[in-house]
Amino acid sequence: MFEIFGIPSTALFGQLLIGLINGSFYALLSLGLAVIFGMLNIINFSHGAQYMMGAFAAYIILQATGLGYWPALIIAPIIVGITGIIIERTMLQWLYKLDHLYGLLLTFGIALIIEGVARNYFGSAGLPYTLPDSLRGGQNLGFMFLPNYRAWVIAVSLVVCLGTWFVIERTKLGSYLRAATENPTLVRAMGVNVPRMITLTYGFGVALAAFAGVMAAPIYNVSPQMGSELIIVVFAVVVIGGMGSILGAIVTGFGLGVIEGLTKVFFPEASNTVIFVIMAIVLLVRPAGLFGRRA
Amino acid sequence: MERVVDPLMKKNTSRDRSIAIAFLILLAVLAVAPFYAYPQFVMQVLCFALFACAFNLLIGYVGLLSFGHALYFGWASYVCAHMIKIGTISIPYWPGAWLVIPLPPLSPELGILAGALTGAVLGLVAGSLAIRRQGIYFAMITLALAQMMYFFALQAKFTGGEDGIQGVPRGKLFGLISLADPYTMYAFVVVVFLAGFLFIYRVIHSPFGEVLKAIRENEARAISLGYKTDRYKLVAFVLSTTLAGVAGATKAVVMQIASISDVVWQMSGEVVLMTLVGGLGTIFGPVIGAFVILTMQYKLAAFGEWVTVIQGVIFVACVLLFRRGIVGEIANILRVKL
Numbered sequence A: 001m002f003e004i005f006g007i008p009s010t011a012l013f014g015q016l017l018i019g020l021i022n023g024s025f026y027a028l029l030s031l032g033l034a035v036i037f038g039m040l041n042i043i044n045f046s047h048g049a050q051y052m053m054g055a056f057a058a059y060i061i062l063q064a065t066g067l068g069y070w071p072a073l074i075i076a077p078i079i080v081g082i083t084g085i086i087i088e089r090t091m092l093q094w095l096y097k098l099d100h101l102y103g104l105l106l107t108f109g110i111a112l113i114i115e116g117v118a119r120n121y122f123g124s125a126g127l128p129y130t131l132p133d134s135l136r137g138g139q140n141l142g143f144m145f146l147p148n149y150r151a152w153v154i155a156v157s158l159v160v161c162l163g164t165w166f167v168i169e170r171t172k173l174g175s176y177l178r179a180a181t182e183n184p185t186l187v188r189a190m191g192v193n194v195p196r197m198i199t200l201t202y203g204f205g206v207a208l209a210a211f212a213g214v215m216a217a218p219i220y221n222v223s224p225q226m227g228s229e230l231i232i233v234v235f236a237v238v239v240i241g242g243m244g245s246i247l248g249a250i251v252t253g254f255g256l257g258v259i260e261g262l263t264k265v266f267f268p269e270a271s272n273t274v275i276f277v278i279m280a281i282v283l284l285v286r287p288a289g290l291f292g293r294r295a
Numbered sequence B: 001m002e003r004v005v006d007p008l009m010k011k012n013t014s015r016d017r018s019i020a021i022a023f024l025i026l027l028a029v030l031a032v033a034p035f036y037a038y039p040q041f042v043m044q045v046l047c048f049a050l051f052a053c054a055f056n057l058l059i060g061y062v063g064l065l066s067f068g069h070a071l072y073f074g075w076a077s078y079v080c081a082h083m084i085k086i087g088t089i090s091i092p093y094w095p096g097a098w099l100v101i102p103l104p105p106l107s108p109e110l111g112i113l114a115g116a117l118t119g120a121v122l123g124l125v126a127g128s129l130a131i132r133r134q135g136i137y138f139a140m141i142t143l144a145l146a147q148m149m150y151f152f153a154l155q156a157k158f159t160g161g162e163d164g165i166q167g168v169p170r171g172k173l174f175g176l177i178s179l180a181d182p183y184t185m186y187a188f189v190v191v192v193f194l195a196g197f198l199f200i201y202r203v204i205h206s207p208f209g210e211v212l213k214a215i216r217e218n219e220a221r222a223i224s225l226g227y228k229t230d231r232y233k234l235v236a237f238v239l240s241t242t243l244a245g246v247a248g249a250t251k252a253v254v255m256q257i258a259s260i261s262d263v264v265w266q267m268s269g270e271v272v273l274m275t276l277v278g279g280l281g282t283i284f285g286p287v288i289g290a291f292v293i294l295t296m297q298y299k300l301a302a303f304g305e306w307v308t309v310i311q312g313v314i315f316v317a318c319v320l321l322f323r324r325g326i327v328g329e330i331a332n333i334l335r336v337k338l
Helices: A009-040 A047-065 A069-090 A100-122 A148-170 A172-182 A184-189 A194-216 A226-241 A246-266 A274-285 B013-036 B039-061 B070-085 B108-130 B135-155 B182-204 B207-217 B219-224 B229-255 B265-278 B285-299 B306-320 B325-334
Strands: A138-140 A145-147 B089-094 B097-101
Touching (some): A009 A148, A009 A172, A009 A194, A009 A226, A009 A246, A047 A069, A047 A100, A069 A194, A100 A226, A100 B306, A138 A148, A145 A148, A148 A172, A172 A194, A226 A246, A226 B135, A274 B108, A274 B135, B013 B039, B013 B182, B039 B182, B039 B229, B039 B265, B039 B285, B070 B108, B070 B135, B070 B229, B070 B265, B108 B135, B135 B265, B182 B207, B182 B229, B207 B219, B207 B229, B219 B229
C-alpha cells in the first residue's frame, strides 16, 4: 500500500480499472457507430437502446431457457442483429437519399419505442444478472485486486475492437466495404451487391452493441435506461475522436474511459461531465476531432 | 452586400393572404380557448408552442438540428424561478468562496428577461462550439453540451436537484398587475407568445432570413457569394436559444415550478417531435405540433410508459410517411404557404 498524490494506490488503480471497463464499452459502441456511419451515412441513435436490448436478451434467455452467459454471448447479438437487419430493410433503406437528419430522427424514434417497451415489461429498476461461475473470483496483483470478470471484459473488447479494425483495414472484405463507402455506384458496377453489404453492416454494428450489452449485464444492472445514458457520452466520444478512423474510435474510447476514471479519484464532482468538457476543448483546438479528416 | 433585394420577395400577396388568414384563426382560437379548455393547459401549450417555434427557426430555416434545446428552456426556467422567488445571486468563484449579489425577488417580467438572457448567454457559448462542426456532428455536440448542463443542474444548489424550485410566486406584473387571476395570467402569456411568434415571422421574412434559407439550401454557395455563414448561423442560434429561454421562463411563472424534467434529453426530443409533427419549416406547424403532443400526453397519461412508445411510433411514422407534418400537408393540399 502506497500513496500517489495523496491518494491510496488501491483507490487509484481501482478507479483506473473501472475507467478501462467503461472505456471498453465506449470503444465498442463508438466503433459500431463509426462502422454504421461509414456505410449508411446515418447516426444510429438507437445504438444505446440496442446495447440495452443485448443485456435484456441475455436476461430473458437465462430466465426462459436457463442458458447462461456463454451461450447468451453468441445468441443475444445474433437475435438483436437480426432485429437490426429488419429495421434496416423496412425503414432505414428509404432514407439514404434524404438529409442525414432524418436517419437520426428515425433511429431516435426507434430508441424511444425500444426503451418504452422495456420499461413497460420490466419496470425502471435494474434487474441483476449473475456472473458466470468460470469468471468468478480474481487475482491479487500485489498492488491491487483484479476481478477475473473485469479483466475478461477488457481483454475481449480489445480483441473484438482490433479484430474489427483488422477486418475493415486489412482484408479483402474490408476493402470492398471501404470502397463502397467512397463510391457505392462504382463498386456496384463491379458486381458487388452493395445494398446487401449495407444491410449486413447495419446488422453487424447493432450486433456489436448487443455484444457490449451482454458483457455489461453482470457489471451494471440490466435496466431500460442503461443505454440512453451511455449513448450521449458515446456521442461525445465520437465527436472527440472523429468517425473517420476505426483505430481512432478505439483509442479515444479507451482513453476517455481512463480519464473519466482518474477524474473520479481526483475531482469526483466532475466525473459525470469531464468527457463533455474535453469535447468542448477539442472543438476549440481541433474542430475536426483528434483523428478526423477535415470535411 | 448584406442586403438582398429580390423583386420577387417584395410583394407576395398570396403568401401574405394565406398566412394572414391563418393568423386571424389563431387569434380567434386564442381568444376563446380559455373558456373552453383549462387555462393552465392552454398556457402550457403556448409556452411549448413558443419553444417549438424557436427550435423550428433553426431546423426549418437554417437546416441546423439542435438536439439539446432543453438546455436553454430548462435553465431559463430555473433562473427565472430563482429570480422571482429569491432574487439573490451567489456565484462560486473558488471552492468555498462565493460572490454574492444581493437582489430582492424580481417581478415576473424581469424574471422572464433574466430567463431570456440565460438562454442568450448559454446559446452564445454552446452555439460557438457547435457551429465548428457541420451536419450530424452539430446535433451530437448540442446534445452532449445539454447533457453536461443537465449534470450541472443536478449538482448545483440553487436548482434544488431532483426537487426543483417549487412554489414560485406569480407576483405582480411591473409591480402593479397581480397575475394570481388565471385570466390575467392567460392574457400575459398570450402577449408573450404572440410577441415571440411575430418576431420569428419577422426574422424569417427579413433579408437576414433569406440568407439563412440560402445557407440551408446550399451553404457552400452562400460562402462563395461572400456571406460569413458561421456568423449568420451563430446569430440564428442565439436568437433561437433566447426565445427558448423566454418560453422556459414563462413556463416557470405559469406552472410555478422549475424542475429537472425540463433539462433532460427527453425534453429536447419532445420539442423535435412537436416541430416534426406540426411541420418543419412552416410558421404555424410548431404551434399545432405542441398542441397535438401535449393533448396526447394529457389524454394518454393513464397509459403510463406506453406514451413513450407512442411518441416513438409517431417519430417513425412522421419520418417515413409524412415528412411535411400536419401543417405542411394542409399547405400542400391548399397550395398555399403556411
